[in-house]
Amino acid sequence: MEATNTRFVTLTTDWGNQDYYLGMLCGKLYSISPNLKVVELSHKVPTYNYMHAAFLIKHSFSHFPKGSIHICMVNSDTSDNMRMLFFEYQGHYFITPDNGTISLIADVLPEVVHAIPVDDTRSFGSMDSVILALEVLLSENGQTDFAIEASGIKRFTPILPIPENDAITGSVIYIDSYFNAITNITRDDFEAIRKSRKYSIYVHRFSHGISKLSNSYKDVEKGDLLALFNSLGLLEIAVREGFAAQMYNLSVGSNIMVRFYDDKILR
Incomplete structure (x- = not known):
């Protein structure tokens, strides 16, 4: 060294x-x-x-x-x-x-x-x-x-999102001090599977869906759920002036699913 x-x-x-x-x-x-x-x-x-x-x-x-x-x-x-x-x-x-x-x-x-x-x-x-x-x-x-x-170093295999033709399932990997939930879904992975299609981002299976990405927290009304790609290029789930992880019972390991579909297909 x-x-x-x-x-x-x-x-x-x-x-x-x-x-x-x-x-x-x-x-x-x-x-x-x-x-x-x-x-x-x-x-x-x-x-x-x-x-x-x-x-x-x-x-x-x-x-x-x-x-x-x-x-x-x-x-x-x-x-x-x-x-x-x-x-x-x-x-x-x-x-x-x-x-x-x-x-x-x-x-x-x-x-x-x-x-x-x-x-x-x-x-x-x-x-x-x-x-x-x-x-x-x-x-x-x-x-x-x-x-x-050193030999025999302890190591972990990072948890990666699971891609499919019409979906990608990721996990929350970090909760910040504002209780925003940061996932392991990158913008590149999102766009590669999306292929210009519409999408819905689901928090806790299909109970809460987001159909539009925000550019900043102020793009929605106070208290509304939102999703955006943060400064790390990772998909983040947040609530404007709220605490998403607490409000939607999110923790590290919680699944976040994105489904992609064409205009003529309702899902």
Whole structure:
């Protein structure tokens, strides 16, 4: 792994802002180098929810300068594989627990991944492992006796939408702080199956249908259900000035179906 003079370090945790953990980590980071620029992506990830954390990092990291280091501290001391991974992906560097987060961030697993064991005899052993990994990434030769090349890395297969000739069934993969439900249906997938046909987007089977995509939330009246492709290019279900996930009982994993039809066919 090549050395880097990175100054940006992002943090994603489930710690909240009320405890001392954040102060400990930031203090250690600045003790390594006072020239680091620490950016706190979020400390409000739902407890132990590394899938939520991975979504945040996956869709944020590319907006930072190449060479930035992205630290994820979610489920870091309770995962089955007690070690922190560090790796390079698309010109950025990542430090994550070995709990599957790596496969949710990287579309293709990096060829080389290093690991530093977590001391499971301590209540917060991952903290020291993160600091050691960061020191490696900031060092001139990028080598240390503590790091080993990792094998047997835990990974997940991302859930993909199911395409058909006249439909596509997707899943909610993220609920944001406004309770908008973001799905895994991309604009490209939608248009490829649509082929200029009309459509209906169904929330919870066929009980609630949307027949027109919005460009923004203000395209509908207050309290109305809507669907749009968000800034990530993903289909999003929302309610203007409302809370779609709560109002329509949506959660991560809920199905969203799109049906396509010609003008002469009623469905």
